[in-house]
Amino acid sequence: MTFARLGEPGHEIPVLRRGPAAYDLRPLTDDIDGAFLASGGVARAAAAAAAGALDELPDAQSLRVGAPIARPGKIVCVGLNYHDHAAETGATAPAEPVVFMKDPSTIVGPFDDLLIPRGSVKTDWEVELGVVIGTQARYLSSPEDAADHIAGYVLSHDVSEREFQLERGGQWDKGKSCETFNPLGPVLVPAAQIDDPQALGLRLWVNGELRQNGSTAQQIFPVAHVVWYLSQFMVLHPGDLINTGTPAGVALGLPDHPYLRAGDLVELEIDGLGRARQRLVQA
Numbered sequence: 561m562t563f564a565r566l567g568e569p570g571h572e573i574p575v576l577r578r579g580p581a582a583y584d585l586r587p588l589t590d591d592i593d594g595a596f597l598a599s600g601g602v603a604r605a606a607a608a609a610a611a612g613a614l615d616e617l618p619d620a621q622s623l624r625v626g627a628p629i630a631r632p633g634k635i636v637c638v639g640l641n642y643h644d645h646a647a648e649t650g651a652t653a654p655a656e657p658v659v660f661m662k663d664p665s666t667i668v669g670p671f672d673d674l675l676i677p678r679g680s681v682k683t684d685w686e687v688e689l690g691v692v693i694g695t696q697a698r699y700l701s702s703p704e705d706a707a708d709h710i711a712g713y714v715l716s717h718d719v720s721e722r723e724f725q726l727e728r729g730g731q732w733d734k735g736k737s738c739e740t741f742n743p744l745g746p747v748l749v750p751a752a753q754i755d756d757p758q759a760l761g762l763r764l765w766v767n768g769e770l771r772q773n774g775s776t777a778q779q780i781f782p783v784a785h786v787v788w789y790l791s792q793f794m795v796l797h798p799g800d801l802i803n804t805g806t807p808a809g810v811a812l813g814l815p816d817h818p819y820l821r822a823g824d825l826v827e828l829e830i831d832g833l834g835r836a837r838q839r840l841v842q843a
Contacts, residue, residue, distance in 0.1 A: 594799025641805025648813030663737035670836035690716030706787035774807025
């Protein structure tokens with residue numbers, strides 16, 4: 561059982577997926593958002609499906625796949641969170657999580673076009689495990705409390721413009737918040753269906769060439785630590801998205817810096833969370 565949103569931008573239909581079938585969730589909720597997650601929506605949807613109370617959405621296979629969650633209140637990102645990625649960029653492994661924010665309007669569907677910003681010469685890829693918050697997390701006592709506040713996991717593409725990020729004023733947000741810079745999905749997988757978020761393989765290809773091939777086992781700060789840590793500095797609300805960092809293999813860390821160009825095709829996947837694909841288009 562996974563969750564998705566199908567249809568044109570701004571008009572997505574919330575669905576529950578079981579195998580190839582997609583079941584219409586509109587009798588239960590207007591959208592897959594913070595309100596749905598906070599009100600026990602995952603369990604209610606599962607119960608409704610088990611009772612045969614949901615209708616299958618006709619022609620679901622012909623509909624655009626949108627991001628599996630509605631626009632969150634915030635996207636919080638953790639940088640340099642893989643040992644190999646920190647090493648390839650020449651950075652020392654951080655003593656505490658490196659945190660930055662990303663504009664929530666960057667979220668698009670997993671197969672939508674990805675726009676290269678005007679003036680960009682260093683648009684880069686980053687496959688990441690996304691964590692979706694299910695209940696409010698505020699001053700958690702320990703990392704062990706984090707699991708109670710996670711609704712599920714999602715494949716996230718934290719696209720970056722390295723010149724904007726690193727050479728244009730010394731702060732990261734504007735290199736991370738360009739239009740379409742966070743393709744998400746295809747599905748939201750409930751947390752209970754992921755046995756161990758620290759044992760997931762992540763892979764990314766550019767024009768068919770494998771560029772990233774890592775595992776969340778290499779995270780410097782695991783998911784539970786990240787959620788606990790962030791709750792000490794901000795309130796995490798239902799529906800918020802946390803991008804937990806990327807493994808080695810980004811263009812910034814490769815010798816020839818093969819940054820993305822119009823016409824390139826990026827494909828990415830995470831074990832158990834599905835596969836996505838984006839074509840690069842000039843803005």
